Amino acid sequence: EDKVVQSPLSLVVHEGDTVTLNCSYEVTNFRSLLWYKQEKKAPTFLFMLTSSGIEKKSGRLSSILDKKELFSILNITATQTGDSAVYLCAVQAGTALIFGKGTTLSVSS
C-alpha cells in the first residue's frame, strides 16, 4: 500500500529558528513529490520535486529530494510567525496525489 509519512507531526519554535520538516514515502510508480502550506483553508503550492539532489529554493524555504532513500526535507530558515501553518507533503504515484498527515509548525514571537 502506498504511503507518505511526515515527521514530526507538530513542532514549536521561536522566531528566527531554522526548522527541518521530513517526508518519507513508499509508493509504486513515483512521479513527483510536492510540498504545500496550509493556513486554515486551501493548501498553497510550495515546491514540486522530481529529481534527486536538486535543491529547490524560494526565499527562506528550500527543499530537496532523495529518491534512493525515499525522502524529502523542507527547510525554513529565520522562521517568522507568518510561517505558522500545516505543511503537507504529497507524492504523485499514478494519477492522484497521496498526502501525508502534515506537520503543524507553530512559530512564537
Added chain:
Amino acid sequence: DGGITQSPKYLFRKEGQNVTLSCEQNLNHDAMYWYRQDPGQGLRLIYYSQIVNDFQKGDIAEGYSVSREKKESFPLTVTSAQKNPTAFYLCASSTSTSGGAYSYEQYFGPGTRLTVT
C-alpha cells in the same frame, strides 16, 4: 482572475439528508479532484476526474457521488450513506495529459466545512 471556487464556505445539514458541494474552476484544467480532510489527518482522495463525463473513485468514495458534465464544474454529493460526513472538503484541479508519465501541481479551492448533526 483565474482560480477555483467552492461554495458554500460552511454548510450545516441534518443526518439523513443528501447535500451537494459546488466546485468551479476557470483555469482551463482538465483534471479535478475532491479531498476530505479530518483533524490531524492528511487529505484523502474521494473522487477524481481527468476528463469531462468520466470520473474515478479515490480511496474513500463510499457514500459520495460526483458528476462531470462540464470541464469547469465538478460537484460532490454527500449522501445519507456516508457514515461520518462531518469534515472539511477541498476541491482541486490540475492540468492533465493522457497516458505516459507526467508531473503537475494541484491548485486548491478554499474548501467547504460540512457539519452534519
